[in-house]
Every structure is written in structure tokens, then in C-alpha cells.
Amino acid sequence: MRARVYVTLKPSVFDPQGRTIAEALHSLGYANVDDVRQGKYFELDLQTTEVDAAKALAAEVADKVLANPVIESYRVEVE
Amino acid sequence: MRARVYVTLKPSVFDPQGRTIAEALHSLGYANVDDVRQGKYFELDLQTTEVDAAKALAAEVADKVLANPVIESYRVEVE
Amino acid sequence: MTFGVVVFPGSNCDHDAYHAATQVLGERAELVWHKDTSLHDADVVILPGGFAHGDYLRTGAMARFSPIMPAIKAFADRGGPVLGICNGFQILLESGLLPGAMLRNRELKYRCEHLYIRVEQTDTPFSRRAQAGQVLRIPIGHGEGNYYADADVLSRLESNRQVVFRYCSPSGQVDDAANPNGSVHNVAGICNQRRNVVGMMPHPERACERLLGGTDGLVILQSVVDAVAAGANPADVATTSSTASTSPTR
Amino acid sequence: MIDATVLERHGVTPDEYHRIVGFLGREPNITELGIFSVMWSEHCSYKSSRVHLRTLPTEGPQVVQGPGENAGAVDIGNGLAAVFKIESHNHPSFIEPYQGAATGVGGIIRDIFTMGARPIGLLNSLRFGALDAPGTKRLLEGVVAGIAGYGNSIGIPTVGGEVAFDPCYAGNPLVNVFCIGIAKTSDIIKGVASGVGNPVYYVGAKTGRDGIHGATMASAEFDERSAEKRPAVQVGDPFMEKLLLEACLEVMQTDALIGIQDMGAAGLTCSTTEMGSRGGAGVEIDVSHVPQRETGMTPYEIMLSESQERMLLVVKKGCEAEVERIFEKWDLHAVRIGEVTADGMLRVKERGAVVAEIPNRALTDEAPVYRRPTERPASLETAQTLDLEALPIASAPDVATTNRVLLLILGSPSIASKRWIYRQYDHMVQTNTVVLPGMGAGVLRVKGTDAALAMSVDCNSRYCYLDPRLGAMHALAEAARNVACAGARPLGATNCLNFGNPEKPAIMWQFAQAVEGLGSACRALSIPITGGNVSLYNETDGKAIFPTPVVGVVGLLPHADRALGRRFVGPDDAIVLLGEGHGELGGSEYLATVHGIVKGTPPSLDLDKERALQTLIVGLADSRLVRSAHDCSDGGLAVALAECCFDARVGADVQIDGVRVSSRDTINDAGALFGESASRIVVSARASDVPAVLARATAAGVPARVIGNTGGGRLRIAIGGRTAVDLQVEEAERPWASAIADRFTQRVA
Ligand SMILES: Nc1ncnc2c1ncn2[C@@H]1O[C@H](COP(=O)(O)OP(=O)(O)O)[C@@H](O)[C@H]1O
Numbered sequence A, B: 001m002r003a004r005v006y007v008t009l010k011p012s013v014f015d016p017q018g019r020t021i022a023e024a025l026h027s028l029g030y031a032n033v034d035d036v037r038q039g040k041y042f043e044l045d046l047q048t049t050e051v052d053a054a055k056a057l058a059a060e061v062a063d064k065v066l067a068n069p070v071i072e073s074y075r076v077e078v079e
Numbered sequence C: 001m002t003f004g005v006v007v008f009p010g011s012n013c014d015h016d017a018y019h020a021a022t023q024v025l026g027e028r029a030e031l032v033w034h035k036d037t038s039l040h041d042a043d044v045v046i047l048p049g050g051f052a053h054g055d056y057l058r059t060g061a062m063a064r065f066s067p068i069m070p071a072i073k074a075f076a077d078r079g080g081p082v083l084g085i086c087n088g089f090q091i092l093l094e095s096g097l098l099p100g101a102m103l104r105n106r107e108l109k110y111r112c113e114h115l116y117i118r119v120e121q122t123d124t125p126f127s128r129r130a131q132a133g134q135v136l137r138i139p140i141g142h143g144e145g146n147y148y149a150d151a152d153v154l155s156r157l158e159s160n161r162q163v164v165f166r167y168c169s170p171s172g173q174v175d176d177a178a179n180p181n182g183s184v185h186n187v188a189g190i191c192n193q194r195r196n197v198v199g200m201m202p203h204p205e206r207a208c209e210r211l212l213g214g215t216d217g218l219v220i221l222q223s224v225v226d227a228v229a230a231g232a233n234p235a236d237v238a239t240t241s242s243t244a245s246t247s248p249t250r
Numbered sequence D: 001m002i003d004a005t006v007l008e009r010h011g012v013t014p015d016e017y018h019r020i021v022g023f024l025g026r027e028p029n030i031t032e033l034g035i036f037s038v039m040w041s042e043h044c045s046y047k048s049s050r051v052h053l054r055t056l057p058t059e060g061p062q063v064v065q066g067p068g069e070n071a072g073a074v075d076i077g078n079g080l081a082a083v084f085k086i087e088s089h090n091h092p093s094f095i096e097p098y099q100g101a102a103t104g105v106g107g108i109i110r111d112i113f114t115m116g117a118r119p120i121g122l123l124n125s126l127r128f129g130a131l132d133a134p135g136t137k138r139l140l141e142g143v144v145a146g147i148a149g150y151g152n153s154i155g156i157p158t159v160g161g162e163v164a165f166d167p168c169y170a171g172n173p174l175v176n177v178f179c180i181g182i183a184k185t186s187d188i189i190k191g192v193a194s195g196v197g198n199p200v201y202y203v204g205a206k207t208g209r210d211g212i213h214g215a216t217m218a219s220a221e222f223d224e225r226s227a228e229k230r231p232a233v234q235v236g237d238p239f240m241e242k243l244l245l246e247a248c249l250e251v252m253q254t255d256a257l258i259g260i261q262d263m264g265a266a267g268l269t270c271s272t273t274e275m276g277s278r279g280g281a282g283v284e285i286d287v288s289h290v291p292q293r294e295t296g297m298t299p300y301e302i303m304l305s306e307s308q309e310r311m312l313l314v315v316k317k318g319c320e321a322e323v324e325r326i327f328e329k330w331d332l333h334a335v336r337i338g339e340v341t342a343d344g345m346l347r348v349k350e351r352g353a354v355v356a357e358i359p360n361r362a363l364t365d366e367a368p369v370y371r372r373p374t375e376r377p378a379s380l381e382t383a384q385t386l387d388l389e390a391l392p393i394a395s396a397p398d399v400a401t402t403n404r405v406l407l408l409i410l411g412s413p414s415i416a417s418k419r420w421i422y423r424q425y426d427h428m429v430q431t432n433t434v435v436l437p438g439m440g441a442g443v444l445r446v447k448g449t450d451a452a453l454a455m456s457v458d459c460n461s462r463y464c465y466l467d468p469r470l471g472a473m474h475a476l477a478e479a480a481r482n483v484a485c486a487g488a489r490p491l492g493a494t495n496c497l498n499f500g501n502p503e504k505p506a507i508m509w510q511f512a513q514a515v516e517g518l519g520s521a522c523r524a525l526s527i528p529i530t531g532g533n534v535s536l537y538n539e540t541d542g543k544a545i546f547p548t549p550v551v552g553v554v555g556l557l558p559h560a561d562r563a564l565g566r567r568f569v570g571p572d573d574a575i576v577l578l579g580e581g582h583g584e585l586g587g588s589e590y591l592a593t594v595h596g597i598v599k600g601t602p603p604s605l606d607l608d609k610e611r612a613l614q615t616l617i618v619g620l621a622d623s624r625l626v627r628s629a630h631d632c633s634d635g636g637l638a639v640a641l642a643e644c645c646f647d648a649r650v651g652a653d654v655q656i657d658g659v660r661v662s663s664r665d666t667i668n669d670a671g672a673l674f675g676e677s678a679s680r681i682v683v684s685a686r687a688s689d690v691p692a693v694l695a696r697a698t699a700a701g702v703p704a705r706v707i708g709n710t711g712g713g714r715l716r717i718a719i720g721g722r723t724a725v726d727l728q729v730e731e732a733e734r735p736w737a738s739a740i741a742d743r744f745t746q747r748v749a
């Protein structure tokens, strides 16, 4: 089973990388892009075949390893 | 309107970060996680209000700037 | 002759290249701001190391859109010698002047130290003074120097003899133990098909003075001084092919 | 509106509040209270430390700038000055190691370029709990990556530092970062605001709610517009700082600038008031002009935000366009937010309406100063009592056991090679690095001259715990000795005083003692203090760290190519020991690593002897009479000798005298090999130069003796003719080289 984990900086944390990308896009003429925030994205291949177990496992892994709870939050999806 | 862009290394490209995380997870006892691949995730705030236009814009930005076609592929979602 | 050293926002080895060109080689050099659209009278262009635009998206990803890039492309198309060092190499890859891409070092850590590279090809403007198979001790300093190209591109690179430098042991052995970042085929530097554009991860400008622990980088910079003096369009440079083995032992 | 709870949340005592009301002649509003609270905080006002710091020697003919500006500066000849300072980022690094360390690097770099100097080098001094304790590796990895992430990106080489591990830092790691830059002495720029009507500019990152300190945080209770939750963690933006660095240095080339200061701790508040107070002027700003990253920010939040990568400039009237143009070139927008006034007030407006009005002096010069009570901790007696006879070891020495002990010490993380760490730092960018990290003090040549600067940061906190006064003297002496070993004459020092809670008399005693010791060592060695930083309240669960006064010393080598490293250069050189060992084991690495105790009194330190030794080694280097020099400190002579062999793979065959510190010979051997007597240097010299070396030493009054020769593949040390240590250099090097790296092996197939 495949789980997807999305890790993003908490909304209150400044994201200089996203801002720099947004500014670069503006200078390329993409004025319609107001803002960019950059996060991380993980695909996990799990041996689990049950959706709930997979979700729980992915969330635990996200919480413990993939995300830094001090500044980041995460979201888990299972397909 | 918000667009989400997911950038991942092509399957044929070795992902040292994903590999390292997978190994770390194994050593922490998560034997159920077969493999991990790490990608990037972008949230774009667009001024566009039409779904199709937003999608097209996000795809263009992804294609031109956010992803490197030599090693990466991308996926776009609009909410 | 004049070195044109391009300054991107976030370049930080620009002054080092400038120093090597002017103070060590005694040549002229000019810093070219990335928003310029002309290289003025540069005879050779250096894209220096550093972190253009912070390398926030990908190394070199944003620099390739700089206003100066069309002039660099045109210069390269005319056969002018272009050297991308470290971040400059990454920019050349992103802008398509050289094939392939960079991944993070396989150990995921930035790595700075003196290393050894073997000169594989001597028919480029940046290696013509070296001996084929010569081992150079030159520092690296990068977190994303893990060169990648897919199998087709790689075999084309090898058969066209476009791998100019490979990481090796002090005695010239090309093997995995000598590979600091996981690059395919121990690639430390490559050139384009026309051989006038060279990209390399190690920093020759850091190895030009005895005081700083070695002068092996000089051969690279002096090569291009020779090339320009010879008025050589690199395409015309004697194509005496180098003798170093083209496929590394893995 | 302002009640006891609000005061407490701002860390303002009732007495202090009384004084605030006195200065204003009325009750402050919440914005004013916030401004007072940060300016009167320990961090900004030095209220507990100031009376002690005043006693430090800060003068000397070489001093261009002493304490009080953003950084200190010393004259290095050729019309140039070295500008340097050290600063702590302990607490933020504990909360978020990567960003905490990264923003610490960013902050100290701003302090240097603010002075008009181009930063050319960084050092870092790190302290963690035991490396194998839970959490330490993650902290270390994050801190090192953060330092690398910021310093590498901005292009300033990290050329040295120190890392030590001790359980006392488990809940409170220390991250101190040192930066040095070079300026033309005539071009040094100060953080002053002057010239009534001159515009005040803001440039750099936009202001967000980040970094508004918990203790001084506004809450919905006293301001309905503020959000309830604010992150304490700030994210560094080295790319922005690189742009700021280049743009500011370019602006400084013009005559448009009156003064400049970075917005560090207490952000806009601190920079406006300090600049005004230094210039004897007032500053008036309108917060509505301040670029903001978030919506609905209050004046309180804007004034107290500690968003990174921001600078405040006072520009000559009429030069606005010139300044704005330079910043635009670097894609930075300099924004005029106010002007210099004549009335000495900090006046803050919001869309024209005054929201705070405070005399600058009340915030700076008139800030509270406390002479807090001190008391020698009773427990010190026990700690200082060391009974060598009680150590559980055999009495008859044998080579195998002593070899094992040496290997154990070499593999102790505090002693072991820090290569795994400094390999992650770009230490060569700017092409000035003459002596690489790992070889002793960092040495950077000064382009355009023959000279080089040497620098080192040091502190043995075990010594400082056992005797803070003597420990601090050792810290200065060791840093200076490391610099001298590179061949450089020490010119000046900076210090970062990391201590526990100053409201506890025992901690305050440690602090007072350490400052006293530091001052007396500085005077004896003629090394003035040009600046520094104090970090107090380093405690977790009421348990303080060892007192850790980290000292950074900067020295000058007239000829860069005469710099020395620790490593033996080749075989058949004579090994000479300068100075004498007395087998002092108190507070030693030997006791800590082998016996797990921190006890006794630190080695004695005779500053006259130290001075003679340092003068001698600088002269020997300058005359090219020695080929390598290595300070003998942590781990003693045996460790120093081993380190001279490492990386070079040159062996050594050495005979030393025994010492008598115990009835048992094993302990006497330990004293001779691992005792940490001060003022000793191991040098190597060509055999033909030995007479000259010894003659110089005699003339200087420094004991010196040939103790052996370099060469071969073994490290052999005999004591009084009897072999004590005998190891293959490679075997000795293994635990030293791999102790840290092996704990992080992360190799992907
Ligand atoms: N955190 C660090 N960053 C860079 N270099 C370091 C660091 N820690 C130690 N080093 C380098 O390793 C070497 C040994 O450090 P240390 O044991 O403190 O030396 P010494 O005993 O001479 O004071 C020095 O050259 C020092 O600069």
C-alpha cells in the first residue's frame, strides 16, 4: 500500500524559500502567482494492506521522523 | 485560487534522501516500510479564479521552473 | 586576455575566481552582473561557485533565467570557452548548456575537502595543458554534486569523450572509495560536444597558490590562457585524443 | 490595564515598573511597556553582568574599537582593522537546532558587516550532553547542519572551533558563534543616529510576528488585535543576508551613510534606541511604513519582532536616491520609516499618531544595573577534593594497559577529531585559509598584504566548574596559546560568558570569579577584551551548566607563509617540549573519561611563564626555527604527541621524565602522560635548528628539552627510560579519527 505524506511549514513560520521562488516567478513575468510555499512530499511503500493501519503507520512515521513538529505540520493520504 | 504542485524524482533516478530515510526507519524498527521516496511540494496562491486557467498556469510554472525534466516529474492539483 | 566572471545574486566564489585570474595569473578580469546582457570583451567566461538565489529551489534553477544567460549561450555557440565551477556547473546543467543534472550527495551532507581528480581529456580549453591521466589535488565544497545522467546520455558522454575529470585516489585509481558524492562514473567534470563548455564540481581557483596548500588548479586556468592566446576556437584545437581509459572501474 | 500579571509576563519587576513610571512621568502604555521590557531584559541591558564586565581591560594601542559597538576591532597594520565578536544562540538551538544555529550565524555576521567590515571567517564553540545520551546526536547533527547551511551559503569560511561533550549540557546545549571581518580602519562605521532631519531607512526582510519572545508576548488580554500563538522559532534566510551584506558594503563605499545597525535581539526597538543614544539624538519612526509580512500587526509586535535579516540605516539627507539605487540593484527595497530628531526621544507613530514616546537614555544608559549577591557554593569543597590514592587501578604499570587508556582518551568525543563536523563547513571559500580546521588555530591570510590572522575559541568548562577564576584564566591563556602556536601574536579577545541563573548567589559567584580571572589573564598577557556577549539562565530543571566563559582570541602573523600547524612535517626532526609538566590531573580528561569523575583543582597557571612561552613560540615561528607547534592541553602530553603524528602518519619516539603525584606508579605515569599542566607546547624542529631553539628558550626563561625524534610508524613514549606507550600510529589514529563519524554512519549503498 502506498501512503503519501505532505510536510509543510506551519502557516505562522516564515518560508524564505517560498518567498524567493515567488519573487523569481514575478521577475519572470508570472505576476498572477501571489505567493509560494515550499514543503516536502514523501511516498511510502508500506507492507500493510489495510487502509487504517497504513494511515496510522504513515502518521506515526511522519510525526516521528518526516516532520519537525516545532516548525512543520503534516498531512497523510493513503491510496 | 490555490494550486498544489508535487515534484518527484523519476522512478529511474536514485533518491539518496528517500533511501536514507527508509534505512533510518528500518533501524527504528519500522520494518513495514518498504521504501521511501522524497519529493517537493509547492502551494501556489494564484490570482486566477478559474480552475482551468489556474491549472494551466500552475502546470506552466511547474514545467518551466519548479521541476527539472531531466530528473523530475510533476503533478498539479487545483482546489 | 580578459576573464569575464559572472556574478549571480548569491555567487560567493566570484571574487575567488577574479583573484586567481588577476593576482595569480596576472590577466585581466571583469565581474559581470547577472542583469547585464553583454559579456563585453570577455575572452573566457567563468560561472563561479556559490548559491545563486540561495539555491532555494534547486541548484542553478533560477540563475538560468538571468538576463546574462542569452549572452553566455551566444558566446558558447560561437565557440567561446566557458567554465562552470561548482554552482556554475549546476547552472550550466540547468540551462541545458551541458547534459545531465545534479542530485544531493549520497551521504546527504555538504562536503568540503581536498580531493583528487584525474584528467581524462586534454582537448578542451580547460585541460589542454594537462597530461592525459594526470592526477590533480583540488578541493571540493558542495552538497549537491552527485552528477546524474540517464544511461543513454551517459553512454553518449563516454563515447564522445565528454567526461573531462573523474574523482580518483591519490594514485589515480577511479573507484567508489574515491567518489565523494555518488556521481555516476565518478564524474567530476564534463564538457559539451563542441568541447568549449566545461563544468566541474571541484574548485580550481582554490588550488592556485602554494600558501593555500597547492597549485594543481593552475593547470586548468592556464590552459584557457593558452587556448585564448592560441586564438584557438576549441573546435580547431588539435584533436589528439587522450589516452586515459574512458570507462572507470566501478 | 497593566497589572501584576502583565508585568510578570514581561519580566518587569514592580521596582522596575516604578522606575519606568518615573522616567515617563506617567503610566506606560502596553507598547511602551513592551519596549522597556526588552531593552531592560538581561539580554539587552546586561543588568546583572554590567558591574563585573566594567572591570575587564579594554584598552591597548592596537584597539580601534572596544566594547559598546556592534563588534570590537583591532589594528592589523596596512591601514586595516580586524573586526570580530562572538555571540551565543543557545536557547533557540535547543528548541530547533538547525534554525537556531543558522540564525545565530546570521546574527553574528550582521554584527560584523554592520561595522563596515567584510566578514572573512567564522568559528564555532559547541557544547552538548554526552554524545551517546538520547537526543544528543540529533542536536549535534542539526546544529552543525544549521551552521553549515548558513555559513556555506553566504560564503564565509568556518575555519575552526571547538566541540565538547559533558552531561551538564544535556538539557542546555551551547552554540556560540564567532565572526571576524576586515575593514579599512578609516572606514569603520558605527551604529549612530545623528544629524537632525536625516532619514532613517529600513532594509531587508519584512517584519513578521516571529521571535516575539514568550516572556514579552502580547496576549489577547491586553491587545485584541494580536493572534494568540506566535512561533518562537525563526527561519534563517542566508540568501537575503548575502544580498544585504553585498548591498550594505556597497552603500558604505559612498559617503551617504551616517550610521547603521542590524536588528538583532529586540529588533527595531533596540536598533532605534541604541543608535539614537550613541548619537545623542532622538529617532522617530512610523511603524506603518515598516514592511510587514503579516497583516494586522500591532505597533507592539512590530517594535518587538525579531525577524531576521533586517538592517536600520541613517542616511545623509540628500543622498536618499543614491542609497535606494544601490539596494535596488540587489533587489532590496530600502524604505524610509522615520528620521533623526533633536529631542533624544524614541518616538513611535502609527499612521501619524504617537503610540510610544520614551527618552532614549531611559532605555539604554539608565537601564537598571544590579549588583547581585554572590556566594561561594558549599559543594565546591567536595568537588575540589581529589584523592588519587582512591582511584581503582592497578599499581604496577604495563604497556598494554597504558596503550588502552590512551586509545580510550583519543576516542573520547571531546578529544577525537572533529573532521566529521568541519568537513560539512565550507572552510576554503574566499581563498584565504592558510591553516585548515583540525590543524590548530584557524589562519586566514589578509589579501593585499603579506600578513595573516590566526584565531581560536577555547574554554575548558570542567576547570571553570572546579575553579571559575582559574578556569577563565585558562580559557584566555589557551586561546592565546593556540593563536601563538600558529605563529601569531595575540592582539585582542572577545568572550561569550555562558552561565546559569544569576539570581542564584552561587551562580553569580561563579560569574564574578570568572570575569575576575579573565580580566587578570588579559592584563597579564596584554590582550584587551574588545567585546563579547553574556548568556545567563542556562539551566534546565534548576540544574545549571558548568560555567562556560568561551574566549576567542585573534592574533596577527606578519608573514602568512610562516604559519604553523600541529602536524609533524616529516621524519628525523627533533621533538622539543617547551614548558614543564607536573602531573596535574585535577579536572583532567583522564579522570573524566577513564574514571568518570570531575574532581580536584585545575592545573596551576603562572601568567608570566605563559607570556614568556607565547612570546617565544611566536619568535621561533617568525624565524622559521620550528616546523610544527601544538598546544598541550586536554588529554595532556600523550594526546598532544599523538595528534602531532595524526594525518601526517609520521611516528614519534619520545622519552620523558616521570612525575611523583602518588604512591602508585600507574598514577604517576598517568600524571606524566595525561596530566594537563599549562603553558606547554610540543614543537618539531630540524636537528640543525635545535641549538638555536634551545638558546632562544633559555634566553626567554622557558624550560625546553629535546624529548625525542619524529619518524617511523609508531608512537613510542618512555617514562624515565621505561616504555609506557607503544602503538602503531595508525592504530592510535583509528579511534580518534572515527569516534564521532562512526556514530553517524549513514552511507547509502
Ligand atoms: N566545531 C568546529 N568547527 C570547526 N573546527 C573545529 C570544530 N571543533 C574543533 N575544530 C578544529 O579541530 C581542531 C582541534 O580542536 P581542539 O581540540 O579544540 O583544539 P585545541 O586542543 O588545539 O584547542 C582545531 O583545529 C579546531 O579548529
Ligand SMILES: [Mg+2]
Pocket: D162, D457, D458, D459
Ligand atoms: Mg581547544
